[in-house]
Amino acid sequence: MQSKGGLEVLNRQTKGYRTALAPWIVVRLLSPTQQTVIGRFRSRSDADGHLAVLRRLMPDAELQVIFDMERD
Numbered sequence: 001m002q003s004k005g006g007l008e009v010l011n012r013q014t015k016g017y018r019t020a021l022a023p024w025i026v027v028r029l030l031s032p033t034q035q036t037v038i039g040r041f042r043s044r045s046d047a048d049g050h051l052a053v054l055r056r057l058m059p060d061a062e063l064q065v066i067f068d069m070e071r072d
Contacts, residue, residue: 021042022040022041022042023040023042023067023068023069024040024041024042024043024044024046024047024065024066024067024068025037025038025039025040025041025047025065025066025067025068026038026039026041026047026050026051026054026063026064026065026066027063027064027066028061028062028063029062029063029064038050038054038063040068044065044067047065048065051063051064051065
């Protein structure tokens, strides 16, 4: 049986692995210092396609595609 601490480490490792698999993110800019991640994608073209749909659905929202490079 794993301890709670071991499970937390496993969850962090899994999250890091998933983040590495989907480095392209679509973010909504809320203010100059705040942003919300809308979605993660494996390819730039998938992120751009999702961005195009979101811009039609939310024309007033400030949205951007960003490459999220996780640092160790």
